[in-house]
Amino acid sequence: MPVLAGRELRIVGFLCNWCSYGGADTAGVGRFTQPTDLRIIRVPCSGRIDPLFVVKALLGGADGVLVSGCHPRDCHYASGNFYARRRLEVLKGMLPVLGFEPGRFEYTWVSASEGQRWQQVVTRFTEQIHALGPSPARDILAPRRGLASGKGGDSARA
């Protein structure tokens, strides 16, 4: 089903199960209204997020990618978010090289109790992506995706 043309853009969220996914749940329980553009992929830890997932999403035509994990020093797995921070910071520097505006990708920390903060993060990031508009990758890659669309993402490694 397509995003609502003209009203929604495609934002992919990678959230760790323990803090940020819980924070997004808390925001829901608290009925903190948010834009609907973002779709969340749940991962166990922000340390599980391969920077290449972000690149893959952007190359696939996502208009924005948001990563959120536990606050530093507050990781369910002790140090996963430190690894995430190091990896994603490097990625951030690389994105302009790949031709993406740096504003299309962001990583942040939201704890399970911070429902309101999650609302603010989503709202602000969605506004930021709407200001940037649709991703340039969409037009470039559209024909190729049209060919590949029947299969799902089996092209990845292993």
Add this chain to the structure above:
Amino acid sequence: MKIGVFVCHCGSNIEGTVDTAAVARASLEFPEVAHAEDVMYSCSEPGQEAIIEAVRSKGLDGVVVASCTPRMHEPTFRRAVERAGLNRYMLEMANIREHVSWIGKNREANTNKSADLVRIAVEKLRRNRPLTPKRFDITRRVLVIGGGVAGIQAALDCADGGMEVVLVEKTSSIGGKMAKLDKTFPTVDCSSCILGPKMVDVAQHPNITLYACAEVEEIGGYVGNFTVKVRRKATYVDWVKCTGCGACMEKCPSKKSHDSFNEGLGGAPAINIPFPQAIPKKAVIDPAFCRQFVKGKCGVCAKICPTKAIDYSMRDEVVEEKVGAIVAATGFDLFDHSKYGEYGGGRYPDVITSLQYERMLSASGPTGGHVKRPSDGREPRSVVFIQCVGSRDKSVDRPYCSGFCCMYTAKQAILTKDHIPDSQSTVFYMDIRSPGKLYDEFTRRAMEEYGARYVRGRVAMITPKGRKLLVRGADTLLGTQVEVEADLVVLAVGAEAAKGSPHLAEKLRISYDKYGFFMESHPKLRPVETNTAGVYLAGCAQGPKDIPSSVGQGSAAASKVLGLFSKAQLESDPQISQVNLARCVGCAKCESTCPFGAIHMIDFRGQPKAEVIETVCQGCGICAVTCPQGAVQLEHFTDNQILAEVDALCRF
């Protein structure tokens, strides 16, 4: 593969803003979806039966449930698919309640988004494979952190249940805040009479090892097998030899040590046993005030001690304990009332905290149970109590209600009348919150039988007026200004998270809220559990609580520990990393990044290869990203699965 999709209405929770029937229809278009329907309540018995029936009649291989958050009902639906004869990991959930229906009102957008989330789940499920848990042995010992009433109760219940307990207390005696109280509401029974015997039980219990003057330094491991390092701080007194006779306290020439048990009201000798009922009743030297440490000469206590227990050369000692579960009962601290400059706390000696007043009322306190003004030692005739100091006030970042201050203020007003019959108490309050059993009756007694004057309104300013204090405030019920001349002002300070509790939470790998209180797994259904398996909460560490609730939670935490330990072995989560030996080049990067030491290198036909220790792996997947070869994959969250989800999202 045949996939069934079940879209839950959740009553109007989802159906109110999502067209679930349309989502079900759209799901039928997704690859390998053989069955899709919308159900009224998928978690109810008919809902679960519908899933089981569909799996059996349509021969489904996997199930997607689009409903609430997986953090709520994933175990429920896993059990349901298992009853239907599938592996429990052949289930995926799409969170269309917390992440869709509750955060947006636009039905069209919500329906669209829900279908997208179902699609992600379908794409992931297509790549799921059945997983089987492993079993591992557990250490049947429990660590209780904090020796207040909640920790004491948890320790005693566990110990009575036959478990070995290690109780770690930061200060030199257990008892916590409750030991400092004179009387307890609403029964007005004496605090030490009901807590004292419990403390003795802790000391006498053969299953309890008590470490006082100790702090948890490091916690490693996982449920069933934690390794804890406890730092036993140097007390400069050999507790094996010390008999608690107190001779050293009498002769100690330095009397100016901070008397934390009496809330700083009186001075304490540099070598000190905090109170007569202390457990363990052993002396501790405060090196900041001890002349032997400060000036290098004194040694009076060493000379006087009949058992030669004094040892000035003592050092901290770190002991290691192995436990299977942990109960965190670290309690609370008092709000620092000096943040309210207008109340003059810290400047005017006759403005004191409620806990200081409590020590003053106590027969074992610094005044021997006589209420005296700190400034001149006179008996006050007019006592003003101010409630909500550091509670329900956004301006000092304490918007929450501390819960017990209304009650202890009523109790103190009653006790004041008992101690000084011709005194008059005035209580400035915002609302009276007394919802416990016999609580409301108790506050009414304070007003009606003991004549405490209750004024609804905040105090604006306290200024000195001669020997007295002039308290100015508003009476919001009468709509007038009020001025009361007070001999003594008692501030009902609120509770805040214990200092350093975020630090401990990080060691325990549990969440804490923005005020520093530990977060429970679910506020209603899992109130003493945390999201870290094997770590439980009790007492005020989780949020302000009165004594009955703290004791109740202590017992609840203990019952969880006993339940955990009732199994011969625990099942490990099979969502863990797996190494593809053909791809592994033995670089050992995964070994060095794993926070749990769950990966070690083995020799495989003469070549180094990584191997995952299955019961130790916690399933974070840091190694999977680290591996340059893609040889390590996290089961249930493989690269292929996550990339398939990304791909499903990037479809237009």
